[in-house]
Amino acid sequence: MGVRVKVPATSANMGSGYDSIGIALDLYNVITLEESDHIDITDLNGQKIPTNDTNLIYQCAKKVYDICGKSLSGLKITEDCAIPQTRGLGSSSACTVAGILGANALLGDPLSQENMIDLAASIEGHPDNSTPAILGGFCVALLEYGKVWSVRVPMNGTVDFITFIPDFELSTEKARAALPKQVAHHDAVFNLARAALLAGSLVTGKLENVGVAVGDCLHQPYRFGLIPDGAEVVHAAKCMGALGAFISGAGPSIIAVVDSADKTYLSRAQMYCQQHFPHWKPIRLTCDEVGATVERFE
Ligand code: HSE
Numbered sequence: 001m002g003v004r005v006k007v008p009a010t011s012a013n014m015g016s017g018y019d020s021i022g023i024a025l026d027l028y029n030v031i032t033l034e035e036s037d038h039i040d041i042t043d044l045n046g047q048k049i050p051t052n053d054t055n056l057i058y059q060c061a062k063k064v065y066d067i068c069g070k071s072l073s074g075l076k077i078t079e080d081c082a083i084p085q086t087r088g089l090g091s092s093s094a095c096t097v098a099g100i101l102g103a104n105a106l107l108g109d110p111l112s113q114e115n116m117i118d119l120a121a122s123i124e125g126h127p128d129n130s131t132p133a134i135l136g137g138f139c140v141a142l143l144e145y146g147k148v149w150s151v152r153v154p155m156n157g158t159v160d161f162i163t164f165i166p167d168f169e170l171s172t173e174k175a176r177a178a179l180p181k182q183v184a185h186h187d188a189v190f191n192l193a194r195a196a197l198l199a200g201s202l203v204t205g206k207l208e209n210v211g212v213a214v215g216d217c218l219h220q221p222y223r224f225g226l227i228p229d230g231a232e233v234v235h236a237a238k239c240m241g242a243l244g245a246f247i248s249g250a251g252p253s254i255i256a257v258v259d260s261a262d263k264t265y266l267s268r269a270q271m272y273c274q275q276h277f278p279h280w281k282p283i284r285l286t287c288d289e290v291g292a293t294v295e296r297f298e
Contacts (some may be wrong), residue, residue: 001035001106001108001296001298002032002033002034002035002076002297003033003034003102003105003106003294003295003296003297003298004016004031004032004096004128004294004295004296005030005031005032005033005098005101005102005105005292005293005295006027006028006029006030006293006295007028007029007031007093007094007095007097007098007101007133007291007292008024008026008027008028008090008094008132008133008136008284008290008291008292009024009026009027009028009029009082009083009089009090009091009094009212009285009288010022010024010025010026010089010090010093010094010128010129010130010132010133010178010249010290011023011024011088011089011090011161011163011248011249011253012088012090012126012128012129012250013128013216013246013247013248013249014198014214014218014246015194015213015214015215015216015244015246015247015254016191016194016195016197016198016214016215016216017018017140017195017198017199017216018191018195018216018219019126019127019128019142020113020127020128020140020141020142020195020197020220021128021139021140021195021199021286022090022127022128022129022131022132022138022139022141023132023137023139023140023155023161024132024133024135024136024137024206024287024288024289024291025089025137025163025285025286025287025288026122026286026287026288027082027083027089027255027285028082028083028094028288029079029080029081029082029083029091029094029095029098029105030078030080030082031057031077031078031079031081031095031098031099031102031104031298032076032078032102033057033061033076033077033098033099033103033106033275034075034076035073035074035075035076035106036073036074036075036247037073037074037113038074038095039051039053039055039058039074039075040074040075040076040077041055041058041076041077041078041079042077042079043079043080043081044078044079044080045079045081046082046083046235047079049082051139053076053101054164056087056092056095056096057077057095057096057099057102058077058099059077059099060096060097060098060100060102060103060120060123061075061077061099061102061103061106062097062099062103063099063100063102063103063119063123064100064103064104064111064119065103065107065132067111067119067128068107068110068111068156070107074076078252081094082160082166084165084170085169086169086170086172087165087169087170087248087251087252087253088167088170088172088175088247088248088249088250088252088253089163089165089249089253090133090249091099091125092124092172093113093120093124093129093130093133094133096120096123096130097116097130097134097192097292098118098292099132099255099270100116100119100120100123101116101134101292101294102294104116105294105296107149111145113134114148116134117130117131117134117135117148117150118143118146118147119229120133120139121143121148122143122146123188124148126172126249127141127142127143128141128201129149131148131150131152132152132291132293133291134292135150135152135221135291136152136288136289136290136291136292137152137153137154137155137287137288137289137291138152138153138154138155138199138202138287139151139152139153140199140230151166153199153202153203154250154289155202155242155286155289156205156289157260157286157287158205158207158256158259158260159207159222159243159257159258159259159260159287159295160235160258160259160260160262160265160266160284160285160286161255161256161257161258161281161284161287162232162242162256162258162265162266162269162283162284162285163253163254163255163256163283163285163286164237164253164254164256164269164277164281164282165253165280165281165282165283166227166228166229166252166253166279166280166281167242167279167280167281168228168252168261168279169252169294170226170227170250170251170252171250172228172249172277174251174252175223175251178222178223178226179218179219179222179223180222181276183217183218184237184245187218188218189218189289190215190217191215191216191217191218193213193239194213194216195213195217197209197212197213198210198213198214201213202233204256207243208243208283210243210244210257211243212244213244214245214246215245216246216255219247220246220247223247223250223251224246224247226251226252227247227251227252227254228279229277229279229280230247230251230252230254232277233245233254233277233297234246234254236245236272236276236277237254237256237269238256240256240265240268240269240272241258241262241268242256242257242258242265243257243258243264244256244257245257249291254280256269256282260286263298266282266283266284266288268281270282274281274295279280
């Protein structure tokens with residue numbers, strides 16, 4: 001028996017909601033897991049991945065077996081990953097979730113969805129990625145003493161997420177190391193007002209608030225220095241008519257939130273990037289409303 005787990009990409013922060021807001025996007029990693037007497041890991045697209053017990057999917061699956069008191073002699077894992085790695089689109093979160101949900105299904109579902117949400121956030125460290133990866137939609141999530149407190153809201157196709165993906169990587173570790181240890185009180189207030197406004201505005205569909213609500217001074221100003229042309233792409237994305245734009249997760253991708261009625265935004269963005277930012281490729285993504293799915297096969 002094997003299981004196939006499909007996990008969406010995620011974009012954390014959405015500007016003001018640093019470490020607390022995230023959205024699932026319709027770009028997927030599809031991972032199959034089958035019990036085996038040895039470790040056998042392959043990538044269908046020729047991407048460079050760890051093929052031994054350091055593989056993140058394997059490690060997360062093993063953790064579930066350990067928690068459930070089951071021994072694991074090996075796994076056959078096949079990866080078909082569309083989420084680009086190290087681009088701020090939740091690829092490691094997707095692998096963490098695939099390992100946890102896959103192992104749970106192989107074991108006959110001993111863990112509840114809540115258990116898996118808590119475990120994914122504890123392993124991943126970023127509930128703003130792992131929670132929408134499991135639940136789909138727009139999520140607000142925080143991790144406290146090993147438990148995730150979250151809300152999930154559907155987006156109902158009101159906006160598109162035009163995602164500008166550069167041809168270079170930025171590790172989350174490096175992007176977090178760039179942040180200051182302390183921030184000024186008025187910077188904290190600046191963000192918390194906007195994060196609350198963003199959540200409320202997306203829930204109620206008050207899209208005219210999005211531009212102000214994604215404003216941030218806690219992380220992006222420190223990260224733009226690590227993203228060549230990042231600030232310029234955000235500026236251009238807004239000038240082309242986006243409701244708002246921000247660094248996706250820890251970067252380096254940039255996301256422009258665009259009214260879904262604006263059908264020509266993507267082609268305008270593609271033309272603009274070809275001329276001015278040839279290292280960046282815009283693609284159109286929408287909110288994934290389903291979250292991670294698991295399918296069993298014989
Ligand atoms: N909220 C995290 C960060 C997301 O911005 O560092 C990391 O994927």
